[in-house]
Amino acid sequence: GQNIDQPTEMTATEGAIVQINCTYQTSGFNGLFWYQQHAGEAPTFLSYNVLDGLEEKGRFSSFLSRSKGYSYLLLKELQMKDSASYLCAVKTQAGTALIFGKGTTLSVSS
Amino acid sequence: DTAVSQTPKYLVTQMGNDKSIKCEQNLGHDTMYWYKQDSKKFLKIMFSYNNKELIINETVPNRFSPKSPDKAHLNLHINSLELGDSAVYFCASSQDLNEQYFGPGTRLTVT
Numbered sequence: 581g582q583n584i585d586q587p588t589e590m591t592a593t594e595g596a597i598v599q600i601n602c603t604y605q606t607s608g609f610n611g612l613f614w615y616q617q618h619a620g621e622a623p624t625f626l627s628y629n630v631l632d633g634l635e636e637k638g639r640f641s642s643f644l645s646r647s648k649g650y651s652y653l654l655l656k657e658l659q660m661k662d663s664a665s666y667l668c669a670v671k672t673q674a675g676t677a678l679i680f681g682k683g684t685t686l687s688v689s690s
Numbered sequence: 691d692t693a694v695s696q697t698p699k700y701l702v703t704q705m706g707n708d709k710s711i712k713c714e715q716n717l718g719h720d721t722m723y724w725y726k727q728d729s730k731k732f733l734k735i736m737f738s739y740n741n742k743e744l745i746i747n748e749t750v751p752n753r754f755s756p757k758s759p760d761k762a763h764l765n766l767h768i769n770s771l772e773l774g775d776s777a778v779y780f781c782a783s784s785q786d787l788n789e790q791y792f793g794p795g796t797r798l799t800v801t
Contacts, residue, residue, distance in 0.1 A: 611788075621794070622794050622795055624792070625790070665731060676745065677723050677790075679735070680733040682732050683733075
């Protein structure tokens with residue numbers, strides 16, 4: 581079976597750094613994606629990792645360890661607008677759809 | 691210029707009815723998808739489709755059927771609607787197997 585785990589909820593304060601972890605056990609691996617979804621809106625793409633290591637994009641970074649079946653999304657200098665759900669998703673094979681985790685709801689307070 | 695669009699945005703209907711949701715992408719992508727997001731916000735693939743192959747998630751009831759008149763459109767038809775079909779349905783598209791772009795979603799409520 582396919583299993584993707586991430587924490588259900590996290591809280592943090594403005595200006596802080598938060599790390600959202602994701603572990604996966606899937607029948608194959610062809611890349612890991614992170615999406616952000618604000619309430620009532622569509623998911624929007626944040627990052628993509630297919631090789632081990634860290635990908636940095638502005639305030640957001642994503643890390644992947646394929647041997648450990650593990651990824652994290654790092655958000656720096658948190659802002660109120662970062663309050664959203666963060667979805668970890670795995671593509672198991674080329675040409676297939678994404679398998680999503682249940683998402684982590686991040687609440688940023690002032 | 692909306693990349694992936696869906697209509698309608700909201701759909702309220704009664705049990706037993708048949709309804710359709712339309713999706714169009716203007717990105718020139720070769721693959722389109724339908725996802726269902728339930729009340730617990732869990733996003734689950736229903737179908738993926740390119741001009742050669744339809745892949746159906748085995749858990750999807752056969753009351754649901756995708757129809758693609760052309761490469762830029764993938765519509766979702768639902769027959770004999772049930773209460774459990776109430777959810778938000780997202781269309782998405784991708785090119786070269788990379789990131790997927792999602793439409794704004796259709797909130798379906800079955801009463």
